[in-house]
Structure formats: C-alpha cells, structure tokens
Amino acid sequence: MSVADAFDAVAGSYDQARRRLVPCFDAFYGTAVEVAAPPLRAALTAGRTPEVLDLGAGTGLLSLLLAAAVPGVRLTLVDGAPGMLAVAAAHLDARGVPHRTVHADLAGPLPAGRYDAVVSALAVHHLDDSGKRALYRRAADALVPGGVFVNAEQVAGPTSALDRRYDEVWTARITELGSDAEEIAAARERMRHDRPATVAEQCRWLAEAGLVDVDCFFKEWRFAVFGGQRPGGPAR
Numbered sequence: 055m056s057v058a059d060a061f062d063a064v065a066g067s068y069d070q071a072r073r074r075l076v077p078c079f080d081a082f083y084g085t086a087v088e089v090a091a092p093p094l095r096a097a098l099t100a101g102r103t104p105e106v107l108d109l110g111a112g113t114g115l116l117s118l119l120l121a122a123a124v125p126g127v128r129l130t131l132v133d134g135a136p137g138m139l140a141v142a143a144a145h146l147d148a149r150g151v152p153h154r155t156v157h158a159d160l161a162g163p164l165p166a167g168r169y170d171a172v173v174s175a176l177a178v179h180h181l182d183d184s185g186k187r188a189l190y191r192r193a194a195d196a197l198v199p200g201g202v203f204v205n206a207e208q209v210a211g212p213t214s215a216l217d218r219r220y221d222e223v224w225t226a227r228i229t230e231l232g233s234d235a236e237e238i239a240a241a242r243e244r245m246r247h248d249r250p251a252t253v254a255e256q257c258r259w260l261a262e263a264g265l266v267d268v269d270c271f272f273k274e275w276r277f278a279v280f281g282g283q284r285p286g287g288p289a290r
C-alpha cells in the first residue's frame with residue numbers, strides 16, 4: 055500500500071484520532087501557527103491577501119488553524135491522497151476559507167506561486183533525506199522575501215537509544231490518552247512509511263536552502279517544530 059492509499063483509507067476518521075496520536079497537539083500545532091503568522095499579518099497590513107502553501111496538508115488541520123488565527127489568508131493545500139484533500143476542502147468550504155487543493159507528490163514541483171508562508175505538518179518525514187533536502191530548497195525558493203517556512207514534524211532521535219526512548223514515551227502517552235491496541239497497530243502500520251531525520255540535520259538543510267533565523271521553536275520527544283525565514287523582508 056502506498057503512503058497516499060494508507061492515508062486515504064483513514065481519511066474519514068483521521069481527525070478524531072489526532073489528539074490521541076499527537077499528545078502535545080495544542081503546543082505542537084500552536085507553535086507552527088505562531089511561527090507562520092507574522093508574515094501573514096504583515097501582508098494583510100500591506101493590503102495584500104497572504105498566500106499560504108501547506109505541504110502534505112491531509113485533512114487540513116494546520117491550514118484550518120492558520121485560517122482561524124489569521125482570517126483573510128488564501129491557502130494552497132498539496133497532498134498525494136485525494137480522499138484526505140476532499141475532507142480538507144469540505145472543512146474549508148464550511149468555514150468560507152479561500153483555498154485550492156492540489157493533488158500532487160511532494161517529490162515533484164510545487165504549485166506555482168509566491169507564498170508568504172510555506173507550512174507543513176507530519177508529512178515531510180515520508181520522503182527520503184535527499185527528497186527532504188530538495189523539497190526544502192523548493193519551499194525556500196517559493197517564499198516571498200521575508201516569508202517563513204515552518205515544519206511541525208515527527209523527527210528521529212539523535213542516537214538510536216534516544217530514538218527508542220521517543221518511541222517508548224509516545225506509546226505510553228497515547229495509551230494514557232485512550233488509544234487502543236487497534237488504533238496503535240494502525241498507526242504503526244502507517245509508520246512503516248516513515249523516514250524521519252533529526253532536528254539538527256533538517257535545520258542544517260534549511261540553512262543550506264538559503265533560509266535565515268533557522269531554529270527549532272518547539273520540541274517534545276519525537277514532535278518538533280522548526281523553520282526559518284527567507285531573507286529580505288521585514289524582521290519578525
């Protein structure tokens with residue numbers, strides 16, 4: 055089963071399980087929104103519609119949070135799973151948020167446009183490391199000067215011992231939060247497609263892609279939020 059098929063198979067129930075499977079849900083997505091918001095607000099102040107590109111947008115969780123935090127944004131959601139995008143489009147339509155969905159592979163060209171923020175959550179770790187680096191270069195190139203890239207991501211531990219510890223803590227927390235054996239087994243099945251990299255490696259790739267002020271803004275075990283800014287715009 056491909057990654058897209060694995061997610062399309064759970065598109066209808068995906069949202070309900072998220073708060074269990076991402077134990078730090080609010081801080082994790084909330085930090086991504088905080089990192090992305092300043093250039094969006096700056097665009098609004100300048101009289102422009104802020105443009106956001108969401109990579110591996112799935113059912114639109116991050117896009118919806120951004121649209122709620124910064125009303126007036128226009129969203130482009132890219133994903134390889136059409137069923138996930140259909141759920142996202144229904145959510146965004148219901149809230150009257152301007153958007154377009156693009157069914158495409160993150161390994162290919164990004165939808166044409168210049169974006170005030172390129173965002174992603176829990177998607178880039180499905181690419182191999184050369185795919186991640188190439189995607190970070192394309193994302194940086196797609197930003198307007200001063201635009202922000204942020205990735206709320208599942209990362210590898212810097213050592214195999216820490217990686218095992220990340221997994222133990224995650225399993226204990228999601229069990230406490232009510233994930234049953236079936237939900238954990240289904241998540242682990244999808245995780246067979248995962249190829250996470252460390253925060254340090256990925257921050258280095260973002261800097262190599264030309265971004266500045268690269269930082270990890272949040273980290274709780276395997277969940278991290280990192281990103282940077284394209285030079286040339288107003289300071290954050």
Ligand SMILES: C[S@@+](CC[C@H](N)C(=O)[O-])C[C@H]1O[C@@H](n2cnc3c(N)ncnc32)[C@H](O)[C@@H]1O
Nearest residue numbers: 061110111112115133134135159160175177180
């Ligand atoms: C765990 S979900 C995350 C969805 C959403 N960003 C969120 O935070 O809930 C991962 C998403 O990435 C998409 N994805 C994974 N690899 C992809 C690829 N190579 N090209 C396009 N989409 C991909 C999957 O289809 C899925 O919708």
